[in-house]
Amino acid sequence: MEILNAYDLTGSYRAAAELCGCSHHTVKRAVDERAAGLVPAVRRARLIDEFLPHIEGWVTDSNGKIGADKAHDKLVTLGYTGTERTTRRAVAEVKAQWRLGNTRVHRPWVTEPGLWVQYDFGDGPLVGGRKVVLLVAWLAWCRYRVVIALRDRTAPSVFAGLDRVFCILGGAPTYVLTDNEKTVTTGHIAGVPVRNRDAVSFGRFYGVTVLTCEPADPATKGGVENAVKLAKADIVPTDTNLLQAYESFADVVAACEQFMLEINDREHRITGRRPVEMLAAERPRLHPIPDLPHTAGLGVTRQVPKNTPMITFEHCQYSVPATLLGQSVWVRHHPGSDEVIVCALDDGGPLEVARHARATRGTPAIDDAHFPGHQPKTPGDYRIRARTAEEEAFLAIGEGAGLWLKEAAAVGTERMREKMRHAVSLAVLHSSADVDWALGHAAVHGRFATGDLDSVLTAKDLDPTRHHASETTSLAQGTKGWNMLGTNTIDDDELSDEEEQR
Structure with a gap:
């Protein structure tokens, strides 16, 4: 009767089967028998029916995570004599009923232009034995994706990456949503996140509000989660995409730029428009960003001399690219390793230009790539140049x-x-x-x-007039005749008696 009532309510075999916890074939058979005027069949009782309350309690207590094998072991201790196959079917039916009332329902997020940007991180490819970090940003309304390659996830690197994101988008939104990392949230008190002062300073500088999602709840920023998955699938070399290993960090940057060109020029399946076209419509709703980026977290300022691409930091010298002669750079010590990082500004914002191991006083850290065309001069090794x-x-x-x-x-x-x-x-x-x-x-x-x-x-x-002697044409006597000295070359039988006596 419950099956027939469910069918009368829904008018669907499958919907009635989900409500009653049976097969849709069973629903069809019951409906056909009622239409033929037959007496409704009575389902045969199963051995596990009397144990169903226990299974329902276990499924509820475990939030639908208990396995059928564990449930079968518990039933055996309670006196159940049925097979494990029957237990699996019963547990699957109870879980299906439990999910109907406990499934989280997601409502589509409808946002306004210029309001939200979400960003997250993904593990990038290996370059020189070190894993590159992919900073992925997602502009919610136009679905525009930005991928920036970073060398680490420290606050200065992340803030410099976000500045480049704002430059690519052509402005900053009202809200920035991300995870509860230490660069943004230092902790939680009674469920309230405590903001990092550097993140607050960054938000005030660009006029944005930095917000964080619920801990361990990636569904609150599902858009950027999907963007990270797509970026890793197309940029990180795997056995499926057959990409070659990257030789340098610049190759990873070029791959990120190529990915952005392709993914943003493709028609989105939800909006039916290309993200690059929608970004042009949303850009007027973004507020402008300052001409100079936020450099408070990049380190201390140093001026590169006009003829020597070397800077001094904590009484030690470090080389920088020769293209930065006479410019200002920012240098800091990496808190997670014994490295010194140098950043400079370009048209896209802060950019890491050098990374050295910690040097000692009197022993500068020099990268030969920073001195193109340099020929070392050694005392005594003179350069020959004709003057006359x-x-x-x-x-x-x-x-x-x-x-x-x-x-x-x-x-x-x-x-x-x-x-x-x-x-x-x-x-x-x-x-x-x-x-x-x-x-x-x-x-x-x-x-x-x-x-x-x-x-x-x-x-x-x-000299053709000079003659040289050889072993075959020489007139010298040589010493070969001395080899017979001390040897008897005449047979004794051939000697006469007088010669023998002599």
């Missing part, structure tokens, strides 16, 4: 000429210019390659006297 026509002609012979010049000058060779002119004349008579070879060998062996260069050239078989 004679010097240019001599050095044009080859690398051996430069080596001869350095070695000859180092030992104080006399009349070097005359010997250089003689080498140039030899290069005209023979070839520059042979003279270059001779100069290099003379420099290696220390042959800098007058005539030494000619001797080296002669040793290279450049």
Whole structure:
């Protein structure tokens, strides 16, 4: 009768089955039997029916989280003799009835333009053994997504990232919603979040109100949660997207920019419009941001000299990119590690430009990439530069000429210019390659006297009138005959008696 009453109320087999906790086939059979004038069938009692109150109590106490296997073990101790399969079916039916009255119903969030921005974080790819942090922001009305790559989640990095978000959006909203991290909330008292003073200062600077959602309740900011999931799926290399590992942090930044271009230029399935078009309509409702970003949390200010890209922080020196010569930067010590971070300003807001390990006094921290085109100068390693026509002609012979010049000058060779002119004349008579070879060998062996260069050239078989002896054409006697000394080369049988006596 309950099945028939439920069907009369809903007019649907499946809806009546959900209300009664049975199959929709059972509802159909009962309705068909009533339509045929048959007596309603009486369901056969099950062994587990008398234990259903216990199952309902366990499901209620566990908020629908108890497993069927645990419920079966409890029923066995109470004397239940049925199978575990029957227990699983009964627990599933009770859970389905419990969810009907306890399911959280989500109402669509309808917001006004220019009011809300939500932001959250996601684990980015690994670069140099360190995991990059993805700051994902979501403008609620137009569904515009912004992804910023950060090196850490400290307050200065997060605030600098939010400034870039506001610059990309073209303004700041009224409210900013996020999680209860230490950068925003220092704790809760009687359920009331206590704001971080740095977050309050940041909000006042940009004219926004920073709010936080309920702890452990991501549904209160579901829009940005979904945006984080999409960003990680398209940016972080996995086995499914077959992305290659990133070689540098700049590659991750480029990937984030490419993701924003693609996702915001795609028609949204709810609004039916592209987020980039809706952002243009919402931008007039955003209030302007200051020309200079909020830099109170970036550290202390330092002025980069006009000819040396080095700054001093806590009595230690650190290098910065050479493009910042004569500009102001901000430097701070990372509280979570022994690192020093340097930030500068560009058109998009604060930007991290250098990160060094903590240096010591007298030992500066230098990154060679900050000095492009720099050639280190070592005392004694002189740069050879021709200043006269004679010097240019001599050095044009080859690398051996430069080596001869350095070695000859180092030992104080006399009349070097005359010997250089003689080498140039030899290069005209023979070839520059042979003279270059001779100069290099003379420099290696220390042959800098007058005539030494000619001797080296002669040793290279450049004199066709000179003959050289060899083992096959030599007239020397040699010592091979001495090998027969002390040996008897005549057989004793061939000697006469007189010779034998002798």
